[in-house]
Amino acid sequence: MNAMLAVAALVAVASTLAVVAQRRAVHALLYLIVSFFALAVAMLALGAAFAAALEVVVYAGAILVLFVFVVMMIGSKSSATGAKGWIGPSILALALLGELGYALLLDPSGLGGAAGTGQSATSPKDVGLALLGTYAIGAEIAAFLLLSGLVGAFRIARRSGPRPDPSADGGEA
Amino acid sequence: MSALDLEIALALAGILFVIGLAGMIARRNLVFMLLCAEIMLNAAGFAFIVAGARWGRPEGQAMFIFLLATAAAEVAVGLALILALSASPSLRLKDLDADEMRSGGA
Numbered sequence: 001m002n003a004m005l006a007v008a009a010l011v012a013v014a015s016t017l018a019v020v021a022q023r024r025a026v027h028a029l030l031y032l033i034v035s036f037f038a039l040a041v042a043m044l045a046l047g048a049a050f051a052a053a054l055e056v057v058v059y060a061g062a063i064l065v066l067f068v069f070v071v072m073m074i075g076s077k078s079s080a081t082g083a084k085g086w087i088g089p090s091i092l093a094l095a096l097l098g099e100l101g102y103a104l105l106l107d108p109s110g111l112g113g114a115a116g117t118g119q120s121a122t123s124p125k126d127v128g129l130a131l132l133g134t135y136a137i138g139a140e141i142a143a144f145l146l147l148s149g150l151v152g153a154f155r156i157a158r159r160s161g162p163r164p165d166p167s168a169d170g171g172e173a
Numbered sequence: 174m175s176a177l178d179l180e181i182a183l184a185l186a187g188i189l190f191v192i193g194l195a196g197m198i199a200r201r202n203l204v205f206m207l208l209c210a211e212i213m214l215n216a217a218g219f220a221f222i223v224a225g226a227r228w229g230r231p232e233g234q235a236m237f238i239f240l241l242a243t244a245a246a247e248v249a250v251g252l253a254l255i256l257a258l259s260a261s262p263s264l265r266l267k268d269l270d271a272d273e274m275r276s277g278g279a
Contacts, residue, residue: 002178009185016189016212020196025204032208039189039219046182046226051218051234058241059215063248070252071204074259074269126231127238135235142242149246153253 004045007099012038015092025071029064030089036060037096047121182223189216203258203269207251214244 015035022028036059043052131139193212200206218240225233259269 002175002181005178005181009181012185013188013192016192019208019212020192020200020205025202025208028205028208032211035189035212036215039215042182042185043219043222046178046222048222048226048234048237051222051237054238054241055215058245059211063211063245066248066252067204067208070256073256074204122225122229122231122234127234130231131235131238135232138235138239142239145246146242149249153249156250156253156257 002045004099004103005042007095008038008041008045011035011092011095012042015089018088024085026068027085027089029067029071030085031092033060033064034089034092034096036064037093041096041099049121050124050127179223179227182226183220186216186220186223189213189219201271203255203271206271207248207255210251211244211248214240214247 012035015031015038018031019028019035022031036055040052040055040060043049043055190213193209193216196209196212197206200209218237221233221236221240223233225231225236255269
């Protein structure tokens, strides 16, 4: 049994439960970041290092920062966070940090899930070959989806702002 | 990967999905509902990764990348909608309550 996986699963469940139970959106975002970190550790323990890196970079790094921006822009009373709101996420994140230190220093075989499980980790090269070789059409469709999401977000957010005078810029819209 | 690891990981994916579903049903704040949709998408992606790791195939991580693109597009459009709703002067949403939006919009 992989102890790293079990501890990360416990942290993920606890922090995700805390996300749903929070009253303020900023506190929920803090717990959700910890939850994504815990899932990244679980993926690492399963041998999916590339997906773990993507989880941290894209989910916790890009998508949740978008959420933080929007919560700050809406700016109601829910965006104020005191010192108390940091305690719970800090404890959970420290548990993850301790787990990472344990895996790095004391049990190097726990990282990557390769040794002790009788199965090799999937390398990013294999993932890239599958993504751009076998599933190239899926990657193209994902690119279309991202482009349409960009255009749609731009259009919706533009409508909410002050409407530009259509006669001023030659009716470009 | 031992059978116990597989069970723990799949149970984690299922529990996270159920937590997200319960939050989506219980919470009425639009930001929280979008967060719960993220939790559910993430749990589904984790299930893909578990399956990919179980059989040692890269397809699980490839599907996770597709889910990542889907989640990014969904969050971009959803957050733009939330911003537009909160800024709309005709639809006075107090604290972005979805129920108020239903009754106020009619």
